[in-house]
Amino acid sequence: MNTRKIELLAPAGNLEKLQSAFHFGADACYIGGNAFNLRGMSANFKNPELEEAVKFAHNINKKIYITLNIFAHNKEIDHLPEFIKFLEGANVDGVIVADLGVFQLVREIAPDLDVHVSTQANNTNWRSVKLWKDLGAKRVILAREMSLDEIKEIREKVPDIQLEVFIHGAMCMAVSGRCLLSNYFTARDANRGVCAQSCRWNYKVVAENRPGQYHDVVEDEDGTFIFNAKDLCTIEFIDQLIETGVDSLKIEGRMKSIYYNSTVVKQYREAIDLYLKGEYKYDPKWLHELQTISHRLYSKGFYLGKTTEEDQNYNTNLSYSQTYQLVANVLEKRENNQYLLQIRNRLSVDDEVELIRPAGDPQKFRITEFLNTKNDETVNVVHPNTLALITSELEMEPKDLLRVKLPLGESESDIDKESN
Numbered sequence: 001m002n003t004r005k006i007e008l009l010a011p012a013g014n015l016e017k018l019q020s021a022f023h024f025g026a027d028a029c030y031i032g033g034n035a036f037n038l039r040g041m042s043a044n045f046k047n048p049e050l051e052e053a054v055k056f057a058h059n060i061n062k063k064i065y066i067t068l069n070i071f072a073h074n075k076e077i078d079h080l081p082e083f084i085k086f087l088e089g090a091n092v093d094g095v096i097v098a099d100l101g102v103f104q105l106v107r108e109i110a111p112d113l114d115v116h117v118s119t120q121a122n123n124t125n126w127r128s129v130k131l132w133k134d135l136g137a138k139r140v141i142l143a144r145e146m147s148l149d150e151i152k153e154i155r156e157k158v159p160d161i162q163l164e165v166f167i168h169g170a171m172c173m174a175v176s177g178r179c180l181l182s183n184y185f186t187a188r189d190a191n192r193g194v195c196a197q198s199c200r201w202n203y204k205v206v207a208e209n210r211p212g213q214y215h216d217v218v219e220d221e222d223g224t225f226i227f228n229a230k231d232l233c234t235i236e237f238i239d240q241l242i243e244t245g246v247d248s249l250k251i252e253g254r255m256k257s258i259y260y261n262s263t264v265v266k267q268y269r270e271a272i273d274l275y276l277k278g279e280y281k282y283d284p285k286w287l288h289e290l291q292t293i294s295h296r297l298y299s300k301g302f303y304l305g306k307t308t309e310e311d312q313n314y315n316t317n318l319s320y321s322q323t324y325q326l327v328a329n330v331l332e333k334r335e336n337n338q339y340l341l342q343i344r345n346r347l348s349v350d351d352e353v354e355l356i357r358p359a360g361d362p363q364k365f366r367i368t369e370f371l372n373t374k375n376d377e378t379v380n381v382v383h384p385n386t387l388a389l390i391t392s393e394l395e396m397e398p399k400d401l402l403r404v405k406l407p408l409g410e411s412e413s414d415i416d417k418e419s420n
Contacts (some may be wrong), residue, residue: 025269169252
C-alpha cells in the first residue's frame with residue numbers, strides 16, 4: 001500500500017459538472033469566475049455560485065481552485081483586488097495564476113491564499129520552478145512540452161513544491177497555449193479567454209508570385225490541418241507519470257459535457273487507486289471507455305519523447321470520434337425501485353441502455369416504460385429537457401449516468417449542448 005497522496009484534478013464549467021466530477025471520483029475541481037480566466041466562453045461561476053461550489057466541495061472533503069490565469073492588461077489589474085478579496089473570503093483552496101503581476105497582487109492582498117502557477121507560465125526547467133517556489137508559490141503546473149525524465153529531474157531538484165501535470169484533454173499547437181492565431185484572425189485573444197481555435201482550421205499555402213494558387217502543405221484532397229493537435233491521453237502509461245513524483249494529475253476541459261468529464265475522471269480514478277494499493281496493472285477497458293466520449297484522436301503528447309506528425313490531426317474526416325451518447329442522469333431514488341431521470345437526449349423503451357456508476361463496469365438493461373411526471377401517463381419515448389420516472393432492479397444513485405451506443409458513423413461535438 002502506497003501512502004502517498006496523488007490528487008486527481010477535474011475541470012468544471014458549472015455546478016452540475018462539478019458535482020458530477022466529484023461523484024465519479026475527483027479530489028478537486030478547478031473552476032472560473034465571471035472574469036480573469038482563460039475560458040471566457042464557458043458558463044463559469046457567478047460569485048454566489050462560486051461560494052456554493054466551495055461549500056459543497058468542503059462538505060465532502062474536496063477542494064476548489066479558481067482560475068485567475070488571464071494575461072492581464074491595466075484595466076484588469078485595477079479590478080482584480082476586489083475579486084481576490086472575495087475569493088479569500090469564500091475560502092477557496094487556491095488560485096491559478098499565469099501573470100507575474102497578478103501573482104504579486106494575490107500575494108499582497110491575500111498572503112495566506114495558496115497560489116498555483118499556471119501552465120501558461122511555460123515552466124520547463126527546475127530553475128524556473130525553484131524561482132516560483134522562492135516567490136511563494138504553493139504549486140507549479142508544468143508546461144505540457146515536457147518528458148517524463150525532465151519532470152523527474154525537476155522533482156529531484158525542487159522537492160519542496162507541489163507539481164501538477166496535464167494527463168488528458170485538448171493540446172495546443174503553441175507552447176503551453178500561448179497562441180496568437182485566434183487574436184490575429186478573429187480579434188479573439190486566446191490569452192484572454194476567448195480563443196476561436198483557429199489552429200483547427202484548414203490551411204493551404206499561397207506563393208507570393210502565384211496569387212490565387214492554393215497548395216496543400218500535406219497532400220490530401222481535403223487540405224491540411226497543420227496546427228491541429230490530437231488530444232492528450234496518458235491512461236496507457238499513467239503509472240510512469242505518477243512515478244515522476246508529481247502531486248496532482250489534471251484533466252483539461254471546462255467546456256466539455258458531464259458525460260465526458262465523468263467518464264474521464266472514472267477511468268483515471270480507477271487507475272490511480274490501483275497504483276496506490278500496489279495492485280496496478282494496465283486495463284485496456286480504460287482506453288476503451290475513453291473512446292466512448294467525443295474526442296479527437298489520441299496522442300501521448302511529449303511525455304515519451306518528441307512529438308511527430310503522428311501527433312497531428314491532418315485528416316478532417318477523423319476530427320472527432322464518439323461511440324456513446326449520454327441520454328439521462330439520475331436525479332433521485334424513490335420508493336419501489338423508482339428513479340427520477342433528467343432526460344438529456346431522446347430515449348425509447350426499445351433502446352438498450354447502459355448504467356454508468358463511479359465503480360464497476362457499465363450495466364446493460366432495457367427500460368420497460370417511462371412514467372411522465374406531469375400527468376402520470378405511461379410513455380414509450382422521452383425527449384430532451386424533460387423528467388421521467390423508471391422502475392429498475394439495478395441500484396442507482398443521484399448523478400449516475402445512462403448512455404446508449406451511437407449508430408456507426410454518428411457523433412456529436414464535445415462542446416456542451418443544451419441536451420448534453
